[in-house]
Every structure is written in structure tokens, then in C-alpha cells.
Amino acid sequence: MQGLKKDWEVEAPPRECSLEDYMGAEPRWCPGCGDHSVLGAVQRLARDKQLQPERTVVVSGIGCSSRFPHYMKTYGFHGLHGRAFPLACGVRSRRPDLDIFVVTGDGDCCAIGTAHWIHAIRYNMDLTVLLLDNNIYGLTKMQTSPTTRPGERSNTHPKGSVLPSLNPIQVTLGIENASFVAQTIDWHPPHLYATIKAAHEHRGLSFVRVYQRCPHYTSHIFAPAQSDPGKVVVMTHPDGIHADEVAMKLFPHRVNHDPSNLEEARKLAKDDEAFIIGLFYKSDECARYDQATSQGIGMTGMEKVAAMERALDRFAL
Amino acid sequence: MQSLHPKPTTPINSTKYHYLQELAFQLLPYSRVFLRGTSSKAMQPVIAVNEPVSTRTPRQIDQHIVEIVSDSGEGAQTCGQMFASLCARSGNGIWTVEIIPAEIEPPARSRAGASGYRIRLGSQPVTNAGDTADVVVAFNEQVLYSRIDTKALRPGTIVYLDQSWAEHQAEDIRIKYAEAIKDFDRLGYIVVEIPIERECKKHTDDARRGKNMWVLGLLCALYDLDMDMVRGDIAKRFAKKGEGVIRKNVLLLEDGYDWAVRHTAERFHIPATKSEKPMVVMNGNQAIGLGVMAAGMELCAMYPITPATSASHFLASAFDQVGGFVHQAEDEIAAIGFAIGASYAGKTAVTITSGPGLALKTEFIGLAVMAEVPLVIVVVQRGGPSTGLPTKIEQGDLLAALYASPGDSPKIIIAPATIEECFHFMITARKLAEEFRGPVMVLTDANLATGQQPFPRPKCSEAWLAAPVDQSDWEKEIPPFAWDEETGLSQRPIPGQRGGEHVVTGLAHDRASHVAYESAINQQSMEMRSRKLAVLQSTLKQPAVHGANEGDLLVVGWGSTLGAIEEAVDRVRADGHRVSSLHLRFLSPFEPGLKQIFSRFKNVMTVEINYSDEPGKPYINEESRRYSQLAMLLRARTLMDIDCWSRVPGSPLPPAMIENELRRRLQVMRNA
Numbered sequence: 006m007q008g009l010k011k012d013w014e015v016e017a018p019p020r021e022c023s024l025e026d027y028m029g030a031e032p033r034w035c036p037g038c039g040d041h042s043v044l045g046a047v048q049r050l051a052r053d054k055q056l057q058p059e060r061t062v063v064v065s066g067i068g069c070s071s072r073f074p075h076y077m078k079t080y081g082f083h084g085l086h087g088r089a090f091p092l093a094c095g096v097r098s099r100r101p102d103l104d105i106f107v108v109t110g111d112g113d114c115c116a117i118g119t120a121h122w123i124h125a126i127r128y129n130m131d132l133t134v135l136l137l138d139n140n141i142y143g144l145t146k147m148q149t150s151p152t153t154r155p156g157e158r159s160n161t162h163p164k165g166s167v168l169p170s171l172n173p174i175q176v177t178l179g180i181e182n183a184s185f186v187a188q189t190i191d192w193h194p195p196h197l198y199a200t201i202k203a204a205h206e207h208r209g210l211s212f213v214r215v216y217q218r219c220p221h222y223t224s225h226i227f228a229p230a231q232s233d234p235g236k237v238v239v240m241t242h243p244d245g246i247h248a249d250e251v252a253m254k255l256f257p258h259r260v261n262h263d264p265s266n267l268e269e270a271r272k273l274a275k276d277d278e279a280f281i282i283g284l285f286y287k288s289d290e291c292a293r294y295d296q297a298t299s300q301g302i303g304m305t306g307m308e309k310v311a312a313m314e315r316a317l318d319r320f321a322l
Numbered sequence: 323m324q325s326l327h328p329k330p331t332t333p334i335n336s337t338k339y340h341y342l343q344e345l346a347f348q349l350l351p352y353s354r355v356f357l358r359g360t361s362s363k364a365m366q367p368v369i370a371v372n373e374p375v376s377t378r379t380p381r382q383i384d385q386h387i388v389e390i391v392s393d394s395g396e397g398a399q400t401c402g403q404m405f406a407s408l409c410a411r412s413g414n415g416i417w418t419v420e421i422i423p424a425e426i427e428p429p430a431r432s433r434a435g436a437s438g439y440r441i442r443l444g445s446q447p448v449t450n451a452g453d454t455a456d457v458v459v460a461f462n463e464q465v466l467y468s469r470i471d472t473k474a475l476r477p478g479t480i481v482y483l484d485q486s487w488a489e490h491q492a493e494d495i496r497i498k499y500a501e502a503i504k505d506f507d508r509l510g511y512i513v514v515e516i517p518i519e520r521e522c523k524k525h526t527d528d529a530r531r532g533k534n535m536w537v538l539g540l541l542c543a544l545y546d547l548d549m550d551m552v553r554g555d556i557a558k559r560f561a562k563k564g565e566g567v568i569r570k571n572v573l574l575l576e577d578g579y580d581w582a583v584r585h586t587a588e589r590f591h592i593p594a595t596k597s598e599k600p601m602v603v604m605n606g607n608q609a610i611g612l613g614v615m616a617a618g619m620e621l622c623a624m625y626p627i628t629p630a631t632s633a634s635h636f637l638a639s640a641f642d643q644v645g646g647f648v649h650q651a652e653d654e655i656a657a658i659g660f661a662i663g664a665s666y667a668g669k670t671a672v673t674i675t676s677g678p679g680l681a682l683k684t685e686f687i688g689l690a691v692m693a694e695v696p697l698v699i700v701v702v703q704r705g706g707p708s709t710g711l712p713t714k715i716e717q718g719d720l721l722a723a724l725y726a727s728p729g730d731s732p733k734i735i736i737a738p739a740t741i742e743e744c745f746h747f748m749i750t751a752r753k754l755a756e757e758f759r760g761p762v763m764v765l766t767d768a769n770l771a772t773g774q775q776p777f778p779r780p781k782c783s784e785a786w787l788a789a790p791v792d793q794s795d796w797e798k799e800i801p802p803f804a805w806d807e808e809t810g811l812s813q814r815p816i817p818g819q820r821g822g823e824h825v826v827t828g829l830a831h832d833r834a835s836h837v838a839y840e841s842a843i844n845q846q847s848m849e850m851r852s853r854k855l856a857v858l859q860s861t862l863k864q865p866a867v868h869g870a871n872e873g874d875l876l877v878v879g880w881g882s883t884l885g886a887i888e889e890a891v892d893r894v895r896a897d898g899h900r901v902s903s904l905h906l907r908f909l910s911p912f913e914p915g916l917k918q919i920f921s922r923f924k925n926v927m928t929v930e931i932n933y934s935d936e937p938g939k940p941y942i943n944e945e946s947r948r949y950s951q952l953a954m955l956l957r958a959r960t961l962m963d964i965d966c967w968s969r970v971p972g973s974p975l976p977p978a979m980i981e982n983e984l985r986r987r988l989q990v991m992r993n994a
């Protein structure tokens with residue numbers, strides 16, 4: 006266990022976990038909801054990597070997508086609307102040993118939680134972040150979200166959304182210290198899995214936006230791309246996402262993109278109408294705030310009391 | 323209760339009544355020797371003469387209140403701090419108040435720019451800032467006006483005023499100065515014009531940067547302090563700036579000292595009562611920081627806000643020594659979220675803020691209550707509402723703290739009344755947060771935050787530290803909210819504990835932490851969270867009354883007003899009146915037995931620094947009157963007619979102000 010001493014020494018021997026060992030409560034999402042696929046991918050990843058359920062924490066905000074932790078049989082924190090990032094960063098701050106996933110929605114991350122999103126990217130703590138973007142507020146019944154496309158109708162804009170949508174990838178790529186930015190679709194399990202796997206393997210904050218089908222409210226947005234793989238563009242590169250090659254043959258359009266090229270990534274990200282999937286950007290050079298926050302873990306009581314005495318000396322009469 | 327804790331090795335002490343001893347120990351000392359008699363009685367005027375009077379021995383007195391005021395940036399605060407520290411180390415009791423300018427870089431010679439320090443020093447421990455000043459050293463006449471505006475002076479106050487403005491090249495400044503001298507005479511101050519700037523210019527080209535050391539020398543002479551000690555302080559303070567700077571400052575100091583010995587008519591000696599025990603001196607925010615460390619907390623998440631920030635400044639300078647970290651978040655919401663995340667996954671964390679930050683944190687406070695995550699929230703109160711009086715004292719956030727969060731969110735609220743308690747209450751707060759599994763709020767205020775007071779050096783112990791994070795297996799059969807039916811208490815599994823996997827949620831949930839909308843479960847879980855407060859109350863002692871246990875009038879207070887209230891009560895009691903006081907440390911739940919205490923007094927009233935309507939004002943009648951915050955709670959709690967007297971001056975309530983009100987009330991009672 007990285008950097009952990011004394012306090013933390015109790016470590017149970019690993020055990021063999023099957024898929025069932027990661028399955029919590031019965032998911033209550035609508036049939037055909039993309040959240041089901043993401044859950045399945047994360048559970049498979051956990052099984053394949055043999056993540057120990059007691060050392061895995063899934064943190065979320067509020068929304069349909071944020072129900073995610075309940076459906077995992079790991080530790081979980083179903084937090085407040087928009088506030089998954091602060092909670093997850095706090096969990097990470099003193100626990101370098103845990104595997105931490107953050108699940109958030111487009112309203113959760115890109116509206117009420119925007120400040121935390123920007124700063125979490127900058128903190129670059131080791132977190133696997135999944136933005137489940139269905140272009141709508143699902144849980145509260147179809148209100149416009151920041152990613153709702155212009156002209157799309159909702160209960161708050163019955164005549165159609167009047168503003169251009171916010172592009173989460175572009176925003177994230179614009180934040181200093183972003184270290185892993187990828188995009189995928191929930192309806193292609195191999196690419197979804199490979200993307201989440203790469204994100205999980207990255208040390209630092211990996212940001213994955215998943216185009217997520219919401220058959221209940223926004224089926225017309227994602228159905229065309231689902232039925233026509235020609236609407237999807239795949240970014241390929243030796244340093245990119247490696248999904249099953251046979252399965253990827255489905256997509257006719259490819260673009261070669263070197264994920265170390267930030268300029269190019271920003272250009273590619275601009276077109277939010279095209280479903281561009283793959284790794285936009287990755288850097289292992291970014292500062293990681295969790296390396297600062299976790300300093301000093303495991304100091305013994307005796308050391309602390311001695312340090313306290315020295316601290317009090319500063320105020321001694 | 324014991325049974326629901328899965329492992330006997332668990333670090334959490336679950337003996338129901340251990341708080342009786344432990345809290346009593348940590349809330350010590352309730353009673354102290356308080357200063358008696360008003361400072362005005364102790365005062366005798368001093369007249370400056372031009373003849374050397376160095377042979378005269380200093381006159382012995384009990385206590386004095388000294389203020390040093392300057393333009394912002396001239397170092398009156400540094401001077402005051404060094405003087406206070408000297409007095410404390412000489413064995414005097416002290417209480418200090420920072421005089422803070424309204425702006426960061428106010429214009430020179432302006433009332434708004436007054437920056438300085440008040441030090442009340444005495445032979446005995448000093449519990450509050452006292453009434454009007456005995457001695458004020460002012461670097462110019464305009465900053466003195468600002469002190470006059472806040473009623474810090476009285477006829478007879480000795481004012482040492484820099485006379486160089488009388489010779490200033492600008493005519494308007496000379497005129498203003500001359501007018502001011504006339505004003506001050508008319509107001510009855512004993513003005514002693516002193517050549518601060520002229521003397522400083524002998525040693526430095528930039529007198530603005532030297533005056534404070536010269537004045538420190540003057541004060542050392544006036545109060546007969548040990549010059550070797552202060553030379554050492556200067557050497558330490560300017561060590562990084564090199565020998566030359568140290569020498570120059572020592573020269574200024576000595577010049578100020580010599581001048582005072584030669585020219586002041588009277589000097590003072592306040593005998594020290596050296597404590598047997600080793601002592602420390604610090605302000606309330608430093609005490610909170612040290613308390614956080616001594617409690618074994620390892621994470622403080624904050625967002626800068628006056629007057630709370632300096633606690634985090636201190637922690638940032640020292641926390642790493644005990645393996646801790648200060649996280650400056652992007653806002654107060656993120657700060658508490660981060661702290662909750664850290665607490666949930668490990669040791670109890672702390673977030674430190676003031677009123678506006680508390681407002682932002684409320685949703686997360688509710689989550690900590692609902693998800694039963696231990697957390698310490700320090701609220702250093704300032705004047706409100708809204709941005710209010712950012713640097714000034716108020717006790718206006720009691721109800722905001724109590725009711726912070728939507729729905730019913732029972733939480734523990736404690737309020738230290740002294741600097742020493744600021745330290746010890748942090749240890750108590752962490753333990754309460756863990757034992758009772760939820761947020762504990764610690765309410766202090768700007769007065770405690772910046773006031774310095776000596777107290778016995780705490781003897782830190784491993785028992786005060788948070789236990790190591792439990793990573794052993796969790797008994798699968800025990801749900802994450804195994805509420806004990808009687809007490810509502812339960813123990814939490816922490817990530818890493820195999821078998822304890824669960825999802826905490828802010829949604830209504832059952833014992834397994836499964837989302838549950840059933841009415842019976844909701845009723846029960848609400849009951850369980852609330853019951854914990856009653857259980858805590860059952861372990862607390864009835865608070866001790868200051869003065870007799872029965873009488874005509876009982877004054878109830880909380881927080882930083884302790885010293886001033888008790889001093890006022892003592893003065894009135896000295897005249898034979900049957901007045902006592904009671905100071906509450908626990909505000910949620912209250913300490914037990916209050917009704918019983920109240921019933922032994924004819925009248926009960928709170929004294930608070932928050933707003934209440936005054937009877938007799940337009941439209942104010944029995945139905946419309948809004949009471950001060952503690953009074954409102956006590957009335958609801960006891961169904962007794964508890965009155966209140968509260969003011970919002972933005973400064974600590976001087977004992978004399980409280981004393982006047984007590985005398986007025988007693989008169990009204992006699993007439994009735």
C-alpha cells in the first residue's frame with residue numbers, strides 16, 4: 006500500500022471476486038437506459054482487475070446517473086447534487102490506497118457542480134470520473150441541461166433551448182493541468198470498456214464523457230448514431246484507447262490523433278455534433294494534488310505528541 | 323450499547339458516562355479569580371513634566387488598559403503584540419483586542435485607517451477587554467478620533483500623542499492638530515504631547531517604520547518591564563533581516579525608553595503573579611489550530627473568510643508537523659464536501675469558516691447529519707447579515723448553526739468561552755463527532771479569534787488523538803446504521819473494512835443504508851438521529867452558577883462574553899445585589915437542569931451580542947418583539963419568561979455596559 010504505515014497496516018489477503026461480488030441493489034434505471042451499460046462495464050473492469058470491494062469507493066452526486074453507487078457492492082457515497090467532486094477529492098486526500106470512481110451527470114457536473122468540476126480537473130487527484138451525459142436532466146423530468154443542444158425542447162424550454170450547448174470536452178481541455186480526457190458511447194460495450202479501463206489505469210484525474218442514451222427523454226438524440234455507426238468518428242493512435250479491433254471495424258470513420266497533442270485535441274473536440282470517441286488528451290507530467298494532501302499519513306501517536314509539544318513551545322511563556 | 327460495537331478493540335470509547343469525567347476535565351476551568359473594581363477607580367492622572375524624574379519609582383497598580391493606535395502600516399499592532407507578550411511573560415494576566423482598519427490600504431491620518439491593539443493587563447488573570455482605556459498612545463490625532471468614536475476613552479484617559487504634526491509643513495495638518503488638541507482637552511483627556519517622530523528621525527530616515535519600536539520602549543518604561551527580554555524579542559523578530567536592522571530597532575526602543583524615564587511624571591508597576599504551572603499565551607484562532615492538532619485531526623478544508631482564516635493560517639504553518647494538511651478549497655461548499663469525504667474515508671476532518679461560509683455549507687451539514695459522518699465545523703462568528711461587519715464581533719449565528727440544513731437536522735453545538743476552551747473544545751468536538759456520529763459545530767467569534775490570553779500549558783496526550791483508522795474486518799451481520807434502539811448510537815464501517823461495504827446517502831435510508839421511503843422507517847431514523855442529543859445531554863453536568871445559587875437576577879450568556887458578564891456581575895454583587903450568572907458551553911443539546919436553576923431566580927435574562935428588539939420602541943410589543951437568539955431558545959425550551967438584553971456594537975461588550983444594564987434592571991425590579 007503506497008505510503009501507508011503503522012495506522013493502516015491491517016490488510017486482508019486479497020480474495021477472488023466474481024462479477025456478482027460487485028453487484029449491489031437491482032438497478033432501477035429505465036429499460037434501455039445507457040447507465041445500465043456503464044454499470045456493466047465498471048463491474049466487469051472491477052472483476053478483471055480484481056479490485057477489492059472494500060477498497061473501492063464510488064462517489065456520485067444526484068441524478069439518475071448518480072444512483073450508480075447503490076448498484077455496486079463496494080463502498081459508495083451518494084452525495085449532493087453537484088458535489089460529487091469535493092466528496093471524492095476528500096476521500097482521496099488521505100486514502101492513496103483506494104480505487105475511487107466518480108459518477109456524475111451533465112446537470113450535476115456541468116451546471117450546479119461547475120466550479121468543483123473545473124477545480125477537480127486542476128487538482129488532478131487520482132480519480133476515475135465518468136460523466137454520463139444524456140443531454141437532459143433525467144431525474145427531475147426533462148429540463149434543459151447545459152449540454153442540451155440548441156433548439157431541443159424541454160419542460161423548461163418548450164419552444165426549444167435558446168443557447169448553444171456547453172461542450173464538456175472543450176471545457177475540460179481548457180483547464181490547466183487536465184491530464185486525461187476521453188469520450189465514448191454507452192452503446193458500444195467494447196469501446197466503453199476499453200475507455201474506462203484506460204481511465205482507471207491513468208494516475209491522476211481521468212475524465213471520461215460518456216454519450217448516454219436516455220430512451221425516456223432524449224432517444225432521438227442518440228438513436229440515429231446508434232443505428233448508424235457512420236455517424237461516429239473514432240480517434241486512433243498507438244497511445245490511444247485500444248478496444249477490441251474486430252468490434253471497432255463497425256465504425257467506418259477514423260481519425261488519427263496523438264493524445265499528447267493538446268492543440269489538435271482542442272480542434273477535434275470542437276465539433277460536438279459528430280460523435281468523436283477515443284482519447285483526446287493524456288499527460289503523465291501533470292501535478293497531482295493528492296501527493297500533497299496525503300503527506301504525513303501514518304505518523305504515530307508518540308511522534309504526534311512530541312510534535313505538539315514543539316508546536317506549543319512557540320507559545321510558551 | 324456495548325453490544326453493537328463489533329469489536330472490543332474498537333478505539334471508540336463507548337462507555338455511556340465517560341463524558342461526565344472527560345468533559346468536566348476538558349471544560350476546565352469554569353471559575354477563575356476575576357478582576358474586581360472598575361479601572362477608573364484605579365486611575366490617577368499623570369502629568370508630563372520636562373524635568374528629569376528618573377529617580378521616581380513606579381507606582382504600584384492592579385491593572386491598566388492600554389491602547390496603541392496608528393495609521394495602518396505603521397506597526398501599532400506589532401508593537402501591541404510585542405508589549406502584550408512581554409506583559410504575559412512577566413507574569414501579568416492579559417487580554418488583547420485587535421483594532422482593525424476598515425480597509426487594506428486606507429489613506430494616512432484617517433479615522434478609517436486606525437489600526438492598533440488594546441491590551442488589558444493585570445496582576446490577576448484577565449478575562450475580558452475591560453471598559454475605557456487608561457492610556458492611549460496615538461501616532462496621530464485622527465486615528466485617536468476613531469477610538470473616541472467607539473467610546474474607548476473617558477475623561478482622565480492619558481493620551482500620548484505624537485506632537486510632530488504641530489510642526490508639519492502642511493498648514494491644514496497643523497490646523498487639524500491644533501483643533502484636535504482643543505477637542506481632547508475639552509473631552510477631559512490628559513494629553514501628553516510627545517516627540518515620537520522627531521526622536522525616531524535621529525535613528526532612521528523612515529520614521530513611519532520606526533515609531534512602533536520607539537513606542538514599545540516608551541511602554542516598557544511606563545510599565546516597568548524588563549528591557550533585556552524585549553531586546554531578545556527584537557533580535558528574534560528581525561533575525562532574518564540582519565544585524566543592522568536589529569541594531570536600529572534596539573536603538574529606537576532604547577531611545578523611547580530613556581525618553582519616557584526622563585520625561586514622564588509617573589510610571590506604573592503592575593505586580594505579576596507568576597503561575598506555578600507552565601503557561602502558554604495565544605489567541606483563540608491559534609488555540610483552535612493547536613486544538614485540531616492535539617485532537618489528532620489530520621485534514622482541515624477551508625475557504626478564506628475573516629475572522630476565521632487566521633486559524634487556518636496557523637494550521638498551514640504547523641499542521642505538517644503532526645502529519646496534517648490544510649486544503650484551501652474553491653469555495654465553502656467544496657471545503658465542507660472535501661472534509662466530509664476525508665472524514666468518511668478516515669479520520670474526522672475539520673472545516674473552519676464564518677457566517678457567510680456557514681450559509682453556503684448548510685446543505686452539506688444536512689448530509690453529514692443524514693449520513694452520520696463525523697465532522698467538526700468551526701464557525702468564527704462575525705457581524706451579519708450578509709457580508710455584514712467582516713472583522714467585527716457578533717454572536718448572530720447561533721440559530722443559523724442550529725437550523726442550518728433543510729429538514730430536521732439535529733447536531734451538536736458547543737461554544738468555548740475562553741481562549742483555553744478554544745483549544746480543549748476541539749478535542750471534545752472530535753470525540754463527540756465520532757461518538758455521536760455526526761457534525762459538531764464549534765461557535766467562537768471575532769473576540770476570541772484575535773484576543774490573546776495566557777493559560778496553563780496543555781499536557782498533550784495520545785489519548786486525545788484520533789484513533790488509527792480501523793481497517794480490520796467488519797462483521798457482515800452488523801448493518802452500517804445499527805442504531806441502538808435506546809440511544810440511536812451506532813458505529814460506522816470505514817472504506818477498507820472488509821464486510822462493511824455500503825453506500826451512504828443523503829436520501830432517507832434504513833439500517834442497511836438502503837434508500838427507503840417507507841413512513842415507519844423515516845419516523846424511526848429521524849428519531850434515532852434526534853435521540854443522540856438527548857443521550858449526550860444525559861451525560862452532561864448541570865452547569866455551575868457564578869455567584870449565589872438563588873437571587874433576584876440571573877444573567878445567562880454564551881461564548882466570548884463570559885469574562886465581561888462575570889466581571890459586571892461581581893461589581894454589582896460587591897454592592898450587595900443578589901445577581902448571579904450562568905454561562906452555557908453546550909447549546910445543542912443544552913446542559914441539563916437549566917429550568918431548575920432558573921426557577922431559583924426572580925428574573926432571568928440573557929446577555930448576548932446579537933440583535934433583539936427593545937421593548938418600548940415603535941411597534942414593539944409583547945407579540946412583535948424578537949428576542950435575542952439564546953433567549954429565544956431558552957424560552958422555547960423552558961416555557962419560562964426569560965428576558966434578554968443584547969447589543970450589536972461590533973465590539974466586545976464592556977463590563978461597564980453590562981453592569982449599567984444590570985443596575986437599571988435591579989432598579990426597575992425594586993420599583994415594581
Ligand SMILES: Cc1ncc(C[n+]2csc(CCOP(=O)(O)OP(=O)(O)O)c2C)c(N)n1
Nearest residue numbers: 067068069070086110111112113142143144
Ligand atoms: C440543490 C439541489 N437542487 C436541485 C436538485 C434537483 N435535482 C436532482 S437531480 C437534478 C438534475 C439531474 O440531471 P443530471 O445531472 O443531468 O442527471 P441525470 O438525471 O440526467 O442522470 C436536479 C435539478 C437537487 N437534488 N438538489
Ligand code: SF4
Nearest residue numbers: 035038069143219221
Ligand atoms: S430517465 Fe433517462 S437517464 Fe433517467 S433512468 Fe430513464 S432513461 Fe435513464
Ligand SMILES: [Mg+2]
Nearest residue numbers: 110111139141
Ligand atoms: Mg443528465
